[in-house]
Amino acid sequence: xxxxxxxxxxxxxxxxxxxxxxxxxxxxxxxxxxxxxxxxxxxxxxxxxxxxxxxxxxxxxxxxxxxxxxxxxxxxxxxxxxxxxxxxxxxxxxxxxxxxxxxxxxxxxxxxxxxxxxxxxxxxxxxxxxxxxxxxxxxxxxxxxxxxxxxxxxxxxxxxxxxxxxxxxxxxxxxxxxxxxxxxxxxxxxxxxxxxxxxxxxxxxxxxxxxxxxxxxxxxxxxxxxxxxxxxxxxxxxxxxxxxxxxxxxxxxxxxxxxxxxxxxxxxxxxxxxxxxxxxxxxxxxxxxxxxxxxxxxxxxxxxxxxxx
Numbered sequence: 664x665x666x667x668x669x670x671x672x673x674x675x676x677x678x679x680x681x682x683x684x685x686x687x688x689x690x691x692x693x694x695x696x697x698x699x700x701x702x703x704x705x706x707x708x709x710x711x712x713x714x715x716x717x718x719x720x721x722x723x724x725x726x727x728x729x730x731x732x733x734x735x736x737x738x739x740x741x742x743x744x745x746x747x748x749x750x751x752x753x754x755x756x757x758x759x760x761x762x763x764x765x766x767x768x769x770x771x772x773x774x775x776x777x778x779x780x781x782x783x784x785x786x787x788x789x790x791x792x793x794x795x796x797x798x799x800x801x802x803x804x805x806x807x808x809x810x811x812x813x814x815x816x817x818x819x820x821x822x823x824x825x826x827x828x829x830x831x832x833x834x835x836x837x838x839x840x841x842x843x844x845x846x847x848x849x850x851x852x853x854x855x856x857x858x859x860x861x862x863x864x865x866x867x868x869x870x871x872x873x874x875x876x877x878x879x880x881x882x883x884x885x886x887x888x889x890x891x892x893x894x895x896x897x898x899x900x901x902x903x904x905x906x907x908x909x910x911x912x913x914x915x916x917x918x919x920x921x922x923x924x925x926x927x928x929x930x931x932x933x934x935x936x937x938x939x940x941x942x943x944x945x946x947x948x949x950x951x952x953x954x955x956x957x958x959x960x961x962x963x964x965x966x967x968x969x970x971x972x
Contacts, residue, residue, distance in 0.1 A: 716857050716958065717787035722865075723796045727939045729870045733792065734891055735840055736825065736832040737872065743834070744872035750831045751892070753876040762822070762897035765813025772876055775808060776862070785866075786859055788882040790889070791921055791953050795935045800880055801863035806854045814850070814898055821853040822846075822903035823879060824895035840906055846890040847903035847917070848881065851962055857882060857955060860893075883952040883959045885919045916972035920963070923949035925972050 734744035756772040786800045809821070825844035829835040835842050852858060859880045862869055869875040874891025881888050887907050897903070907915035914928050923933045934946035952959050963971075 713785045713787065716955075717785065718789055718797060718954070720787075720789065720797045722787055722799045723937075723939050725865050725867075728796060728798055728864060729872055731794075731938055732872050733886060734834075734872055734874070736834045736842075736844065736892075738834050739839065745870075747833055748871035751828070751871045751875070752831060753871065753892075756876050756894075758877065758893060759895045760808075760812050760897075761895075762899050763815040763818035764809075764898050765815065767812070775877070786861075786880070788857075788880065789953050789955075790880070790882055790886055791935055791949070792886040795937050795953075796939075797937075798880075799865050800859065800861040801866060801869075802859040802861035802880065804856050805858045805860050805879070806856065808860065808896075809853065809898075817900050818898035819850050820899050820901070820903050821848050821850060822895075822897040822899050823890045823893055825890055826892045826894045840910065843894075844890060845904050845906045845909070846879070846888055847905050848888075849962075850898075852881070852959075855959060855962065857958055883921060883955040885921060887915070888919050918963075918968075918971050920968065920972070921949060921953040922951060922968055922972065924951075925969050 730745045731741045732744040733741070734748065737744040737747040754772075757769050758772070758775060759769050761767040784801070784803065786802060788798060788800060790796050790798050805821075823846045826832070827835060827843045829842075848858070861874070861878050861880045862876065864870075864873065869878065874889075874893075877893050878891040879889045879893065888905075902917060905915075905917055908917050908919075921932075926932055933949055935949045936944055936946045950956070
């Protein structure tokens with residue numbers, strides 16, 4: 664286990680948002696980008712590169728991204744997470760990694776990030792539910808972590824759990840969902856380079872309401888698949904439980920790929936409205952796999968995507 668390195672810098676200390684918007688070279692001063700032995704002063708010299716998967720679409724503002732959220736642990740209203748998530752304690756933080764892995768254990772966040780031997784990247788990705796955003800995530804490929812802990816040959820799925828802490832997450836005081844929030848991916852989906860673990864956005868620390876300190880981002884799937892505030896990652900052989908699929912299986916399939924040709928039972932998914940365009944902004948056609956078909960369609964070759972929705 665690498666020696667834990669404690670980050671004493673904020674992303675905002677080293678990455679002005681204006682620099683990001685101008686697409687200049689970005690300085691990444693967080694320990695997430697370094698092996699534990701690297702001294703803190705050297706961290707400021709590490710350059711962050713933008714992912715080849717990034718869209719050229721204009722990102723939403725930080726205010727839009729951090730004020731309009733689904734995070735039922737803090738309430739069901741879109742503004743509830745921003746209002747209530749400030750009480751969440753995210754340091755210290757650890758993630759249990761277990762199941763069909765070679766190196767199971769409780770990994771502190773610093774240990775997870777210090778083990779990332781690649782540069783951390785900016786991913787300017789589209790995210791969609793019934794509305795869409797373009798979010799400049801800071802993160803790293805989930806595959807990097809999975810390869811580090813060693814995926815055993817019998818593993819076919821990856822299972823995730825969110826923190827349960829009702830004293831800080833008021834939505835968990837009510838049985839609106841079965842806590843903890845659960846999600847899962849097929850292993851090939853999890854290993855795809857577009858599947859990332861996000862630690863920040865706009866070059867700053869990830870806001871609590873957006874899933875601090877560690878969340879999944881799977882941009883070709885509907886937003887509820889991108890589980891927030893992760894405390895458990897398990898490699899398993901059987902398809903794992905997923906919260907919305909457990910609760911309403913006829914409305915929320917396990918795969919939950921963005922597919923404009925498959926309507927939700929209660930609404931059409933053929934169009935979407937981008938956050939930030941105003942209440943009466945025009946809807947635009949929803950793109951298959953949220954615009955990432957060239958990268959991910961091959962994962963589902965031969966599958967009936969109306970049946971496996």
